[in-house]
Amino acid sequence: MPxxxxxxxxxxxxxxxxxxxxxxxxxxxxxxxxxxxxxHGMTPKxxxxxxxxxxxxxxxxxxxxxxxxxxVSPVSGELVEIERGARRxxxxxxxxxxxxxxxxxxxxxDVAKADADAIRAFLLQSGCWPFIWQRPYDVIADPxxxxxxxxxxAYVTAPLAADINYTLKGKExxxxxxxxxxxxxxxxxxxxxxxxxxxSPFAGLKGISLHTVSGxxxxxxxxxxxxxxxxxxxxxxxxxxxxxxLVIIGEALLTGxxxxxxxxxxxxxxxxxxxxxxxxxxxxxxxxxxxxxxNETRCRVINGDVLTGSKTRPEGHLGFYNNAVxxxxxxxxxxxxxxxxxxxxxxxxxxALTFSWLRPKKxxxxxxNTNGEHRAFVVTGQYEEVFPMDIYPMQLLKACMYKDIxxxxxxxxxxxxxxxxxxxxxxxxxxxxxxQIIREGLDLLQKEIG
Amino acid sequence: xxxxxxxxxxxxxxxxxxLRGKKMAPAFxxxxxFLFTPDETTHSGSHVRGADDLKRTMNTVILxxxxxxxFSFFNTGYQFYAAIDAANGTxxxxxxxxxxxxxxxxxxxxxxxxxxxxxxxxxxxxVEFIFAVIKGHEVEEGYLVTGMLVPLIVPVDTPLWMLxxxxxxxxxxxxxxxxxxxxxxLNPALTIRAFLFFAYPTWMSGDKVxxxxxxxxxxxxxxxSGETILGSLAQxxxxxxxTADMFFGFIPGSVGExxxxxxxxxxxxxxxxxxxxxxxxxSAVIGALxxxxxxxxxxxxxxxxxxxxFYGLMSFDFWKHLIVGGLAFGIVYMATDPVxxxxxxxxxxxxxxxxxFISVMIRVFNPAYPEGVFLAILLxxxxxxxxxxxxxxxxxxxxxxxxxxxxxxxxxDAGKMEELQAETV
Numbered sequence: 046m047p048x049x050x051x052x053x054x055x056x057x058x059x060x061x062x063x064x065x066x067x068x069x070x071x072x073x074x075x076x077x078x079x080x081x082x083x084x085h086g087m088t089p090k091x092x093x094x095x096x097x098x099x100x101x102x103x104x105x106x107x108x109x110x111x112x113x114x115x116x117v118s119p120v121s122g123e124l125v126e127i128e129r130g131a132r133r134x135x136x137x138x139x140x141x142x143x144x145x146x147x148x149x150x151x152x153x154x155d156v157a158k159a160d161a162d163a164i165r166a167f168l169l170q171s172g173c174w175p176f177i178w179q180r181p182y183d184v185i186a187d188p189x190x191x192x193x194x195x196x197x198x199a200y201v202t203a204p205l206a207a208d209i210n211y212t213l214k215g216k217e218x219x220x221x222x223x224x225x226x227x228x229x230x231x232x233x234x235x236x237x238x239x240x241x242x243x244x245s246p247f248a249g250l251k252g253i254s255l256h257t258v259s260g261x262x263x264x265x266x267x268x269x270x271x272x273x274x275x276x277x278x279x280x281x282x283x284x285x286x287x288x289x290x291l292v293i294i295g296e297a298l299l300t301g302x303x304x305x306x307x308x309x310x311x312x313x314x315x316x317x318x319x320x321x322x323x324x325x326x327x328x329x330x331x332x333x334x335x336x337x338x339x340n341e342t343r344c345r346v347i348n349g350d351v352l353t354g355s356k357t358r359p360e361g362h363l364g365f366y367n368n369a370v371x372x373x374x375x376x377x378x379x380x381x382x383x384x385x386x387x388x389x390x391x392x393x394x395x396x397a398l399t400f401s402w403l404r405p406k407k408x409x410x411x412x413x414n415t416n417g418e419h420r421a422f423v424v425t426g427q428y429e430e431v432f433p434m435d436i437y438p439m440q441l442l443k444a445c446m447y448k449d450i451x452x453x454x455x456x457x458x459x460x461x462x463x464x465x466x467x468x469x470x471x472x473x474x475x476x477x478x479x480x481q482i483i484r485e486g487l488d489l490l491q492k493e494i495g
Numbered sequence: 496x497x498x499x500x501x502x503x504x505x506x507x508x509x510x511x512x513x514l515r516g517k518k519m520a521p522a523f524x525x526x527x528x529f530l531f532t533p534d535e536t537t538h539s540g541s542h543v544r545g546a547d548d549l550k551r552t553m554n555t556v557i558l559x560x561x562x563x564x565x566f567s568f569f570n571t572g573y574q575f576y577a578a579i580d581a582a583n584g585t586x587x588x589x590x591x592x593x594x595x596x597x598x599x600x601x602x603x604x605x606x607x608x609x610x611x612x613x614x615x616x617x618x619x620x621x622v623e624f625i626f627a628v629i630k631g632h633e634v635e636e637g638y639l640v641t642g643m644l645v646p647l648i649v650p651v652d653t654p655l656w657m658l659x660x661x662x663x664x665x666x667x668x669x670x671x672x673x674x675x676x677x678x679x680x681l682n683p684a685l686t687i688r689a690f691l692f693f694a695y696p697t698w699m700s701g702d703k704v705x706x707x708x709x710x711x712x713x714x715x716x717x718x719x720s721g722e723t724i725l726g727s728l729a730q731x732x733x734x735x736x737x738t739a740d741m742f743f744g745f746i747p748g749s750v751g752e753x754x755x756x757x758x759x760x761x762x763x764x765x766x767x768x769x770x771x772x773x774x775x776x777x778s779a780v781i782g783a784l785x786x787x788x789x790x791x792x793x794x795x796x797x798x799x800x801x802x803x804x805f806y807g808l809m810s811f812d813f814w815k816h817l818i819v820g821g822l823a824f825g826i827v828y829m830a831t832d833p834v835x836x837x838x839x840x841x842x843x844x845x846x847x848x849x850x851x852f853i854s855v856m857i858r859v860f861n862p863a864y865p866e867g868v869f870l871a872i873l874l875x876x877x878x879x880x881x882x883x884x885x886x887x888x889x890x891x892x893x894x895x896x897x898x899x900x901x902x903x904x905x906x907x908d909a910g911k912m913e914e915l916q917a918e919t920v
Contacts, residue, residue: 058543060543189906190906191905191906192904232904233904276897278894278897278898278903279898280898280903280906281901281903281904282904282906345536345542351541351542351543352542353540354542356542376536377534377535377536378534379507379531379533379534380531381504381530381531382530382531382532383531383532384528384529384532384548384550384551385550385551385554391545391546392545393545393546393547394545394547394769395547395555395768395769395770396768396769397547397551397552397554397555397768397770398551398554398558399547399551401546412536412543413536413537413542413543414532414534414536414544415533415535415536415544416532416544416545416547417532417544417547417548417549417551418528418533418549418633420548420549420635420636420676421674421675421676421677421678422677423549423637423676423677423833423834424552424770424833425772425833425836425838426772426774426833426838426840427769429840435893437839437887437890439838440838440839440883440887455891455895456887456890456891457894463540466540467540467541470540470541470544471543471544471545472545472547473544473545474545474549474552475549475677478539479540480539480541481539
């Protein structure tokens with residue numbers, strides 16, 4: 046049943062340097078890399094050895110607990126390095142790209158005729174499965190689980206995030222194929238949420254339940270929408286897929302080729318010309334970063350948006366799931382009497398001599414300073430102002446900190462992902478690491494309950 | 496590069512790094528972070544953070560207390576000189592610019608209140624520093640507000656050594672044993688106040704302690720009186736203060752509790768800045784009014800006679816409870832302490848209401864010490880976790896009910912796994 050979701054609680058973080066709607070082709074990258082930390086909780090097992098030649102779309106490694114789940118190479122070339130960390134854990138795979146690309150082609154699937162098992166097998170084999178995530182636990186979906194529904198959020202509210210209405214324009218065919226296929230994997234509904242009044246590529250698609258959403262961040266997060274549309278109960282699974290990943294899934298189904306092409310938003314106050322670039326998953330960020338120019342020496346390059354992304358370097362590589370790269374100034378400097386003088390250049394949810402409430406539309410140039418030290422939880426009632434789910438955020442965080450499994454369950458940990466706590470983390474006066482706390486809580490819950 | 500060319504910022508940075516991991520690091524960092532917000536950057540999660548930290552939050556409460564503190568300087572002086580005039584048979588009426596905001600009043604109050612403030616901060620912060628160095632954590636900001644509240648909620652002539660003993664007790668037993676700021680069950684400032692009240696009752700209650708020197712002069716030719724309005728009412732005696740005096744605070748009482756007007760302004764500032772909970776403040780006011788109305792009703796119905804020792808306070812106009820005694824101060828600055836109060840929005844309504852309600856109840860039924868707000872808040876501090884527990888249970892029950900009505904899909908079994916393996920080969 047389509048609904049109109051209006052979110053009141055929240056906070057938009059308006060930052061300087063949003064990407065302009067113009068797209069350039071990034072120069073092709075010499076090396077590509079897959080960062081294993083993108084696949085939280087998955088234990089990889091190598092399918093090829095160091096030095097092996099792989100085609101684009103050929104498996105590099107697979108899920109140790111589920112060998113059918115393949116992770117494929119975004120390019121053809123030589124696997125030049127398997128970087129390992131403590132206890133020989135694989136950290137990064139580096140591939141030296143061929144000049145002439147060779148592509149592995151699977152048999153395309155006729156989605157209309159194929160049954161669920163055939164689609165599942167195709168997605169696992171073609172390397173598309175890792176794009177499907179599940180809740181609870183916020184990990185790659187268990188292929189054997191039966192999701193009660195599948196959710197896609199096509200409403201973007203995160204700061205400096207890519208505008209998918211722009212980047213996915215004209216991809217209706219791929220999106221439809223992917224959504225049709227996913228629809229066969231669930232006895233429930235495929236829910237897609239689009240921004241109210243936005244010209245979305247999802248608007249005309251069939252076989253889905255289309256919802257409209259409006260309101261400040263985190264209205265665009267899929268977790269917020271699940272909580273409104275069909276909250277997760279204990280024992281249930283729901284799957285989530287990002288719109289940009291649906292395009293890759295759809296193209297694979299239609300053509301049999303895993304095409305890791307991405308339109309990436311390069312944004313942030315450190316970027317001279319924030320705009321979009323087309324490149325591939327795993328490409329070196331410097332291949333498009335310096336094309337736009339960087340106007341600060343001390344910057345932080347982030348794979349993803351500033352609230353949930355991961356820290357990287359210009360020589361780093363585009364993450365498996367990311368369609369944005371944000372570059373903001375590092376804030377490793379002291380501020381004289383920073384705690385008591387009036388603040389005009391930072392965002393705050395209070396009015397304690399902070400004045401961002403005067404101009405809610407103003408764009409800010411925030412740096413990575415924590416603006417204060419880590420403390421115990423003191424202030425109450427402030428997280429609730431930016432947390433639209435029917436969950437007590439501070440109590441849930443505390444339950445995760447003291448590892449009370451029963452309480453974590455009862456307070457709704459099944460329904461959340463770390464990203465849902467990015468905004469409470471942003472406004473946290475005690476500077477507590479909310480996302481990390483939730484992540485550790487989810488890992489513990491998965492280990493204990495499974 | 497010579498050291499002379501280094502800026503203060505650089506020099507402190509060098510000292511900070513040289514002290515890293517050493518015992519004295521927390522003590523130095525407390526001063527350093529007072530001057531400079533640290534150069535710390537985000538490591539996990541959100542890469543950008545909001546502008547507020549705990550120091551700013553505490554500082555906002557202190558700003559809301561400053562007008563009350565300055566007013567207390569004048570009022571302490573004014574009450575002293577007014578009492579002398581009254582003893583000489585020439586009672587004063589207040590004239591804001593004529594006889595209230597005078598240098599004479601200010602200086603007397605300043606010299607009386609400032610030592611209380613210095614002892615409160617000095618002793619309290621010393622204890623905090625010692626604990627921080629021993630336990631190796633940073634000095635936390637909780638005492639910045641507590642230290643300001645303490646001198647404002649005691650009688651002006653409280654001996655400094657008593658205050659020092661009480662502060663040590665309050666900070667150690669009321670806070671540090673629980674783990675410091677954010678972990679305590681009872682409001683530290685009120686723990687200090689309660690300690691003074693039960694350990695040294697003669698200095699904390701009665702009709703002589705509220706005006707400077709009233710105790711010392713007892714029995715001499717220069718004797719002065721300093722009864723509070725609540726004290727007079729508890730003895731079914733009359734008082735000579737107008738409603739405006741009560742509202743603006745030209746009355747005897749604890750150092751900073753008298754001016755309902757400035758407390759109201761402070762409260763509005765705290766609500767506007769989103770630092771203190773309006774839910775607690777509003778519901779506490781409602782609670783006090785309801786209890787006051789009940790007592791007024793009882794008095795009007797003639798259920799207690801005029802000879803009853805409760806009659807004076809019971810028949811006191813219900814809304815005036817808010818502008819005499821410490822109720823307004825307690826509601827605005829103490830009940831709203833986020834650590835010891837209710838932590839859920841719904842719980843805050845219940846918590847606040849009961850504080851107002853019980854405060855007025857204790858006032859009326861405890862004529863020996865006709866003031867109840869600090870006991871009511873401490874009592875509700877103890878019950879706040881229970882209130883929250885039931886509020887949160889309601890949320891949990893909702894989730895369980897949803898689960899009960901849901902049809903959970905069966906998840907796949909091992910047979911399916913083999914089937915799938917056959918398919919993908």
